Structure formats: structure tokens, C-alpha cells
Amino acid sequence: xxxxxxxxxxxxxxxxxxxxxxxxxxxxxxxxxxxxxxxxxxxxxxxxxxxxxxxxxxxxxxxxxxxxxxxxxxxxxxxxxxxxxxxxxxxxxxxxxxxxxxxxxxxxxxxxxxxxxxxxxxxxxxxxxxxxxxxxxxxxxxxxxxxxxxxxxxxxxxxxxxxxxxxxxxxxxxxxxxxxxxxxxxxxxxxxxxxxxxxxxxxxxxxxxxxxxxxxxxxxxxxxxxxxxxxxxxxxxxxxxxxx
Numbered sequence: 001x002x003x004x005x006x007x008x009x010x011x012x013x014x015x016x017x018x019x020x021x022x023x024x025x026x027x028x029x030x031x032x033x034x035x036x037x038x039x040x041x042x043x044x045x046x047x048x049x050x051x052x053x054x055x056x057x058x059x060x061x062x063x064x065x066x067x068x069x070x071x072x073x074x075x076x077x078x079x080x081x082x083x084x085x086x087x088x089x090x091x092x093x094x095x096x097x098x099x100x101x102x103x104x105x106x107x108x109x110x111x112x113x114x115x116x117x118x119x120x121x122x123x124x125x126x127x128x129x130x131x132x133x134x135x136x137x138x139x140x141x142x143x144x145x146x147x148x149x150x151x152x153x154x155x156x157x158x159x160x161x162x163x164x165x166x167x168x169x170x171x172x173x174x175x176x177x178x179x180x181x182x183x184x185x186x187x188x189x190x191x192x193x194x195x196x197x198x199x200x201x202x203x204x205x206x207x208x209x210x211x212x213x214x215x216x217x218x219x220x221x222x223x224x225x226x227x228x229x230x231x232x233x234x235x236x237x238x239x240x241x242x243x244x
Contacts, residue, residue: 006042006094007120009172010065011086013079014058014102017051020226024102025054029061032106032211037065039116042094044069044086049076079165080185087175096123097172103215103225104167110211119169122208128170128198129208130163131222135192144236145196150178152200162195163205164223166215174203189234 010033014025037043043065045058055072062068071085079101087097096119106112122129137145142156168191174180178197181190198205209222217224 004040007040008096008098009042009092009094010098011044012100013046014050014054015048017049022053025057028100028102028105030105032110032112034064036112039112042067046082046086047072048082078186080181080190084181092172095172096169097175098169101166105213107211107213115211122206123171126206127174127203128163128205130168131209131214132161132163132207134159134161138234139237140239141236144239150197150200154200160192160196162192164214165191167212188232193235
């Protein structure tokens with residue numbers, strides 16, 4: 001790694017113990033990621049109930065991806081509790097946080113020496129970038145939004161624009177200002193609510209997915225990876241306000 005303070009913190013969540021999960025771990029730690037490590041990048045790896053082969057792979061990877069913080073949970077504690085530990089057990093100081101689920105990766109033709117400056121340029125005028133989608137609010141999510149500390153008076157709309165939770169980049173200061181992800185978040189729908197937080201707070205989000213495979217299958221097709229992990233209703237769906 002080059003000398004100087006980290007320009008970004010790359011966080012990767014590894015999940016699962018079967019051979020498919022191991023292959024995903026190999027893919028996300030690919031050659032472009034190893035090249036990115038030469039550009040003053042801090043790495044944080046979260047291991048959520050991973051297998052022995054994946055754990056050994058990550059142990060070897062720490063020799064390349066330095067400095068590296070590894071948080072290893074033998075059982076599945078779900079995505080967002082582990083994300084929170086990666087962000088806050090040791091506070092991040094790099095100005096940019098880049099998140100990868102293990103089913104996302106830098107594209108094989110990614111050239112980090114060109115890609116990283118483009119990402120930094122986008123985040124100079126936007127607080128967050130990613131592959132943007134829209135999700136319909138369901139159940140009591142509008143009421144849940146109004147109960148959040150970041151709610152800023154805008155009436156919730158039927159649809160929320162958000163960056164896919166499998167890969168995104170954000171100004172670290174935004175995560176820290178809003179203590180995101182909050183304690184109690186588990187697995188589903190949190191990416192949607194980060195989009196709503198940005199709308200409520202007038203924080204500009206940009207569609208940027210250049211040279212990144214996001215929630216991708218073996219051919220790089222976006223949002224085509226196999227579904228894994230916890231199945232639950234989206235956050236806020238079953239919210240009930242406390243009555244006095």
C-alpha cells in the first residue's frame with residue numbers, strides 16, 4: 001500500500017459456508033481488488049458464518065489487503081449487525097466508505113487507477129453512489145419513516161429511490177452523522193431506508209455502477225445472484241407506534 005492516510009475504507013461482507021460462498025469470496029478478492037489495494041485503501045472484512053476454506057482465504061488475503069480489520073462471527077448475526085461492527089468497533093477515518101456484499105465485485109476489466117478517481121469525483125458532488133432502483137413502501141413503513149430521528153418533514157412517497165445494498169459508496173461522514181446502520185437493523189429493506197434518509201435530508205445520490213458487478217451471477221449480470229440469508233419482512237413493515 002502507498003504511504004499516506006487512507007482515501008477510502010473498503011468493507012466486504014462474506015457469508016455462508018458452502019462451495020458457492022467460497023467461490024464468491026474468491027471473486028470479490030479478485031485481481032482488480034488487489035490492484036485497488038495499492039491506492040491508500042483501508043480494508044475491513046466481516047465474516048458471517050463462513051466456512052473453513054473461506055476463512056483461510058481471508059487470512060491469506062490480509063497479507064495483501066493492508067491495513068485490514070477482520071471481524072469473524074461463527075454464527076450468522078445477519079448483515080446489518082455485522083456492518084455496524086465493521087463501521088464502529090474501530091471508527092473509520094477515511095472520507096469514503098465502499099461497501100461490497102460478497103456477491104458483488106470489481107469487474108474483471110476494472111482499472112482501479114482510473115476507476116477510483118472517477119468514484120471520488122462523483123462523491124465530491126454527491127453523498128452516495130450506487131446502482132439506483134425504486135421500491136414500493138409496504139405495510140406501516142410510512143409511519144416508521146416518520147418516527148425516525150432523521151425524518152425531516154417530507155411526506156413519504158409510494159416509491160423510494162435507493163442504491164442497491166449489494167454495492168455502494170458513501171461519504172463516511174454521512175454514516176457517522178446518522179449513526180447508520182442503527183442498532184436493531186437486521187437484514188432486509190435497510191438499503192431502501194438509507195435512500196429515504198437521503199431524500200429526507202436533501203442529500204444527493206447518483207447512479208454510478210461503472211466497472212462493478214453488483215449482486216451478479218457468474219457472467220456479471222446485475223441482480224442475478226442466488227438469494228441467500230435471512231428471509232424477513234422489510235424493516236418498518238410491521239411498525240406500531242407506542243401509545244400513551
